Amino acid sequence: MKRILVLNGPNLNRLGTREPEVYGSDTLDDIAGRLHEQAARLEVGIDVRQSNHEGHLIDWLHEAADTGLHAVILNAGGFTHTSVALRDAISAIAVPVIEVHLSNPAARESFRRRSLISGVCAGVISGFGADSYTLALDAAARL
Secondary structure, eight states, X not given: OOEEEEXXXXXGGGTTTSOHHHHOSOXXXXXXXHHHHHHHHHTOEEXXXXXXXXXXXXXXHHHHHHTTOSEEEEEOGGGGGTOXXXXXXXXXXXXXXXXXXXXXXXXSOGGGGOOSSGGGSSEEEESSTTHHHHHHHHHHHHO
């Protein structure tokens, strides 16, 4: 069975209450529940995690490589635009990483339009709200 890790970065634990006009009203638990249902249909295993700490995300990316996971879906939140260390961690593993965003960063503030991680990810899905995650899971299962 293919195993896929879904990583969520800073402030995503606040989904549902944090700027719902931008990020929607779904909580991270709502999204995780839909992903688990979809994973069962796709016959893949998933593990959904969230941390506000950059080092945890880096450790989990390394773990994905060390344990032979099939793919990683990553919503790095604000670290998308600031973290060379996260980019280096993605570059250091052979596991494909799909970058995900609920909103469309290209349609937002200028500082959000630059992703430090896109260039080392297998692909990017953004702007579809919670559906960005389900689209990414479909793509990850097909890799």
